[in-house]
Amino acid sequence: MAGSMSTSYAPVPPAAAMPHRKQIRQWLLPLAERATLRPILLLAFDYVLLLAALAGTAFFAGAWAKLACGLAAGFVTGRLFIIGHDACHQSLTPRRRLNHWLGRIAFLPSLTPYSLWEVGHNVVHHGYTNLKGFDFVWAPFTAQEYAALTPVQRVLDRVYRSGWAPGLYYLVEVWWKRMFFPGRRHMPTRRRAFLLDNLLVSAFALAWFAALWLVADSTQQSFATLLLAGFAAPFVSWLSMIGFVVYVHHTHTAVHWHADRAGWSRAQPFVSTTVHLTFPYGIGAVLHHIMEHTAHHVDMTIPLYRLEKAQAKLEEMLPGRIVIQPFSWKWYFGTARKCKLYDFERDCWTDYAGRATSSPAA
Numbered sequence: 591m592a593g594s595m596s597t598s599y600a601p602v603p604p605a606a607a608m609p610h611r612k613q614i615r616q617w618l619l620p621l622a623e624r625a626t627l628r629p630i631l632l633l634a635f636d637y638v639l640l641l642a643a644l645a646g647t648a649f650f651a652g653a654w655a656k657l658a659c660g661l662a663a664g665f666v667t668g669r670l671f672i673i674g675h676d677a678c679h680q681s682l683t684p685r686r687r688l689n690h691w692l693g694r695i696a697f698l699p700s701l702t703p704y705s706l707w708e709v710g711h712n713v714v715h716h717g718y719t720n721l722k723g724f725d726f727v728w729a730p731f732t733a734q735e736y737a738a739l740t741p742v743q744r745v746l747d748r749v750y751r752s753g754w755a756p757g758l759y760y761l762v763e764v765w766w767k768r769m770f771f772p773g774r775r776h777m778p779t780r781r782r783a784f785l786l787d788n789l790l791v792s793a794f795a796l797a798w799f800a801a802l803w804l805v806a807d808s809t810q811q812s813f814a815t816l817l818l819a820g821f822a823a824p825f826v827s828w829l830s831m832i833g834f835v836v837y838v839h840h841t842h843t844a845v846h847w848h849a850d851r852a853g854w855s856r857a858q859p860f861v862s863t864t865v866h867l868t869f870p871y872g873i874g875a876v877l878h879h880i881m882e883h884t885a886h887h888v889d890m891t892i893p894l895y896r897l898e899k900a901q902a903k904l905e906e907m908l909p910g911r912i913v914i915q916p917f918s919w920k921w922y923f924g925t926a927r928k929c930k931l932y933d934f935e936r937d938c939w940t941d942y943a944g945r946a947t948s949s950p951a952a
Contacts, residue, residue, distance in 0.1 A: 604910035608858045615889045617907050621896040624684045628895060632878075633673050633696055640666045640699060647819040648805045656819035663820075664827020667699040671832065672878040672894060674700075678708050679890045694787070698794045700828050703787035706769050706777070716890060720840055720863035722849045722934070727764065728837055730847060730932040733944055748942070753926030756833030757826060764836075765829070838867050838922070839883050841929050843948035844913045849934040860887045865913045866901060874898070884912050 599617055602609055643666055646659030676682040677693030694704045710726075718724035736744065750759040767776045771788050774780075802820045806813040842865045848854035857863075864884045868874065874881050878894045882901035885892055892900045905912055915921065928947035929939045937950040 599907060601907050601909055602911075608861070608908075608911070611858070611860060611888065614861075614904070614907070617903055618885065618889050618892060618900045621900045621903070622681075622889060622891045622893075623896070624681060624891075624893050625895075626683045626685065626688070629673065629676070629682045629692065629893070632895075633670070633692060636666055636670045636673065636696075640670065644820055644824070647823075648802075648809060648811070648816060653815070653819075656815070657823055660819040660823025661827045663699075663824035665831060667824055667828040668831040668835075669876075669878055670696045671700045671702065671828070672880045674702065674704070675707075675711070675880070676894045678704060679712060681891045681893045694790065698791060699824070700832070701770070701791045701795055701825070702765075703769055703784065703791055705781065705783035705787045706772065709777075709779075710764070710768055712890075716887065718854075719859050719887065720845070720847045721851060721854045721859070722847055722932075726768075728759070728841055730929070730939070732934065733931055733940070736931055736942070751926060751930055753923045756837050757830035758833070760833035760836065761829050835877075835880060838915075838917075838925075839865055839881075841865075841925060842913055842915060843925065843928055843939055846937060847932045847934070860884075861904075861908065861911055862913075863887075865915055866905070868914065868916050 640663055643659050643663035647656045647663070650656050650659065673682065674693045674696030677689040677696060680686060680689050682689050682692060690704070697704050697707065715725055715727055722729060731739070731747065736747065739747065746762075749755050750763075767773075770791075772784075777784070798821060799817070802816050803813055805811070805820075806816045840863055845863055845865060846857070847863075848857060848859070861884060864887045866884050867881045869877075869881065875898070879897040879901075880886075880894070882897040885897050885900035885904050888904060889900070905914065928941065930942050930947075931940045931944075932938075933940050933944070933946070936946060938946045939948040940946055
């Protein structure tokens, strides 16, 4: 079936009009099929990896070995989060209720309240990607907005966009303000599910602390050291990973932000505002293919275990349309240096001095 459908469409020339999203999704339809056993096994495998890494923080005596295990646990937490992210999109398995519970289980180590992530990510971010005033994730200030900030806020923005602190950005601007018992300013809607999910992750955190205390007590280790290696290091590592990932997904000198909703809609934002960041050595697969992000934004029902093929299909059918960026630290810090503020009148990124660092959209 997939083969017959793949031969019924021809690539769209770069100069032709962008096809409607419905037509683009037709190209990917054979890849939207979801399984049940495979994602459950993925979830179980990643939990085994997580428990092994956390066990290493208690088993090894050396501080560096403990820290290494803690950082590894943070990376696996990111892998689990990607599984939960798929479940939250209902793309992990074909069973809606099962997805809800698998998502909550996968989100526990990252202390992510499922229902609040669903609103902030599925509804706001995917509904209004890179639309100023709606999408809040890594939304750039204009020069006027930046000038109106307090001195402390300006320093904080410079730290966030330095390239060195994506985890701090996610911790403060996303997790603390909008996920963990958010105030009415950032989440005016009050839902029972929000409270219950926050209580769930809080109970998990308390159980995590208690387990570390019991291990420290039974092995005559310092509880403070074990807390640092077995909780703080994984959480900081995870924050750095998710902050980096959401930054590079939609920040690029070829990716534009929009202040006008009609112009944003005409720009086909599900394609034009998303970056496919490529890595060598199979790193993309280790990240559960979350970097094949254009395909995910075109069709959120495609499961992570089919995203690689979906992304390849998109790039075959839309040559020259998709932002494909081979990763390097030089590119990353170059992007951080160039993408500070956004000038919506000139439609370009600028540095803090107002100098244009990208070209207007075609």
